[in-house]
Amino acid sequence: MTDQALAVDQQAMETQPQGLVVNSLTHRYGTALAIDRITFDVRPGEVVALLGPSGCGKSTVLRSIAGLIKPQEGTITMGAQRLDTMPARTRGIGMVFQNYALFPHLTVEENVGYPLTCQGLPRSERRQRVAELLTLVRLDTMARRLPREQSGGQQQRVAVARALAARPNLLLLDEPFGALDRALRFDLQVEMLRLQRSLGITTLIVTHDQEEAQSLAGRLVLMNKGRVEQIDTPTAVYDAPKSLFVNSFIGQANQLPGIIQSAGADHSIVRLAVGQKIKVPRQVEFVVDAPVVVTCRPEDVTLVSGANATTLPARVSVAIALGPTLVHELTLADGTEIRASQMRDQSMRPGKPGEAVFLSIDTARCHIFPAPAGSSLSSSPSH
Ligand SMILES: Nc1ncnc2c1ncn2[C@@H]1O[C@H](COP(=O)(O)OP(=O)(O)O)[C@@H](O)[C@H]1O
Ligand SMILES: [Mg+2]
Known part of the structure; x- marks a missing residue:
């Protein structure tokens, strides 16, 4: 083996990602x-997204990992090493915030090289590493600019390059694209994926944007009110949500209140508040008379012309053609609002406001959850 190949090999070993x-x-x-007993892992080289509404504790988790705050309980480990007992600067973490946080008086290359200057890396090595990083984020022509001479997206790429400069074991991103407009966000997400794939760095990204989380992460950690609600792949979270919160937070969910009428071995029958009965495959066991919410995605609701035993009568509120899909907002007899979304085809006629229609729901894809506390149905006693 040549010396050069050996050096590359050693570098590869040193940068072997850890979980x-x-x-x-x-x-x-x-x-x-x-945050309340938050437990999850990020596998070596994996991208995991912490996702949840504003105030649910995402940044608190990230800041704890980075060592910016000291949590009262719990442990954080990276590979075999306890991180939470180490000082922040020795944890080997690169971090990117929403507001770039670049030094305004330093040029792009000085910003990227700053962590290396702090590490005391010799000037020539530093220059080389900075040049590599700027090429990596495609900003090699902007080395001498000041942050204010760059667009928001470019500044954020500088921040990413700076976070990677010291070859961290872990990359933490806190709403990194939150300040950017939608089109630019998408470009940067694609760019970030490319970068992460080529470096294989273990990455934890915080976002409140479900699309961003789904496009970037292999697994999602869904948080609500300081707790973890579900950890799963984006598709598993979408198809098999474990709570009403997750069901409504990821994608859209129509909610039909009702009462469990019978709970069989493989189906539950729910008497909906609107009057009809609906038979849903059993996911969890409910007791008879328990107040529940049946959920269905808009794409699982179809407008049909004729009534039968399983259809629900409804009235069209509004029909909207959204690119390839036709969305109907409808109202059931008891006032419950429901949304239907279908792929548009030539033969399809949008419903007119006030028109009476029938809805067919794909009950195999419905979910049943306990009625949330405080809802009108949950006040009735359950046995
Ligand atoms: N420095 C702080 N002092 C007091 N309360 C805080 C502080 N930072 C965050 N909080 C509170 O802790 C909760 C979680 O906040 P945070 O972790 O920032 O949530 P997220 O990042 O999900 O929006 C919120 O109720 C917030 O108001
Ligand atoms: Mg936050």
């Missing part, structure tokens, strides 16, 4: 519980 394990992380700001 991150977060175990039972709990943090309070004062007395307010921000």
